[in-house]
Amino acid sequence: MIPAIPPIQPLPPTPAGGATAGSGGGFSQSISQAVDQVQQSQNTASMAEAQAAAGQGSVTDAMIKATQASLETQVTVALVDKGVAAFTDIMNMQF
Amino acid sequence: MSLFGSLGISGSGIDAAQTWLNTVAGNIANMNDTSPTDQATYGEQTPVFVPTATPGQVGDGVTVAGIQEGDTTGIIQFDPTNPQADAKGEVRVPDVQLSSQMVDMIQAQTDFQANTAALADAKTAYQSALTLGT
Numbered sequence: 001m002i003p004a005i006p007p008i009q010p011l012p013p014t015p016a017g018g019a020t021a022g023s024g025g026g027f028s029q030s031i032s033q034a035v036d037q038v039q040q041s042q043n044t045a046s047m048a049e050a051q052a053a054a055g056q057g058s059v060t061d062a063m064i065k066a067t068q069a070s071l072e073t074q075v076t077v078a079l080v081d082k083g084v085a086a087f088t089d090i091m092n093m094q095f
Numbered sequence: 096m097s098l099f100g101s102l103g104i105s106g107s108g109i110d111a112a113q114t115w116l117n118t119v120a121g122n123i124a125n126m127n128d129t130s131p132t133d134q135a136t137y138g139e140q141t142p143v144f145v146p147t148a149t150p151g152q153v154g155d156g157v158t159v160a161g162i163q164e165g166d167t168t169g170i171i172q173f174d175p176t177n178p179q180a181d182a183k184g185e186v187r188v189p190d191v192q193l194s195s196q197m198v199d200m201i202q203a204q205t206d207f208q209a210n211t212a213a214l215a216d217a218k219t220a221y222q223s224a225l226t227l228g229t
Contacts, residue, residue, distance in 0.1 A: 060113065064106040064214070068099050072219050075098075078225045 027083055033077045041069040100153070101217040107147065107156030108210035112168045114142050114159045115203035122191050129186040132171060137189040139165035166190055 045065040051057035118140040125137040141163045148154035168190070175184030 008221055058110065058113065060106060061110045064102055064109075067214075067218055071099055071102075071218065073224055074222065 004026065031076070031080055031083070033078065038072045038076050041065070041072050045069040099217075100155075102214060103216035104154070104156035104215065105210045108156065108213070109207060111142070111144055111159055112203050112207035112210060114136065115166060115206065116200065118142050118162060119200045121194055122196050123193065125189060126169045126193060126196075127190045128189050129172075129174065129177055129179050130169075130188075131182045132185050132187050134187065135167035136169035136187045137191070138167040139189065139191050141165065 027036045045062070045068070046061040048057060052059045052062040122139050128137045143160045143163050144157050145160040146154050147156050147158045169187045170190050171185050172188045173184055174180055174186045177186045180186050207225045
């Protein structure tokens with residue numbers, strides 16, 4: 001005998017924060033932390049450059065810190081680009 | 096170790112080479128010092144490099160442990176016109192050889208350039224890692 005079809009359960013209510021507080025939180029949070037860190041290294045690089053220009057501290061130290069800040073920016077931008085590309089791929093999915 | 100460890104390691108090498116160049120410059124600058132024979136004279140300065148190492152792990156580069164000061168006895172030279180000359184007309188001059196200082200300077204310069212090259216290569220490597228998968 002075929003069992004009876006169970007009644008359809010109602011959908012759970014949507015969380016209050018919407019998509020940003022839900023699944024999107026992880027990515028945006030890590031990116032914003034990375035951007036904060038990039039900002040911090042750029043501040044460090046600026047301070048080292050100002051010190052080198054003022055004759056205190058070494059020029060090599062300033063250049064290395066600037067290189068490090070530049071590389072960190074490139075890493076963050078590359079990660080953001082990859083994440084956005086993945087999101088765009090899913091958005092363009094044809095059903 | 097941070098994300099870009101090799102940049103810091105190369106940086107410490109560059110700093111060490113810079114210290115070496117500074118000591119060589121100081122030695123050459125003080126080469127013609129004179130002092131009375133009853134006093135010590137300028138001693139040739141040499142930096143002492145030690146690794147900033149954690150045993151069993153990749154180190155953090157190099158540090159200058161100190162500046163070693165050479166023999167302050169120097170050489171007794173006959174120079175009666177010098178106001179510092181003693182009764183016998185002798186003064187004490189530093190035992191610094193210009194030829195060895197020049198060789199040290201070439202070594203320090205090569206050290207500096209090698210560390211700079213290592214840093215530039217590390218940067219290129221990091222940048223090429225970002226192009227993975229594209």
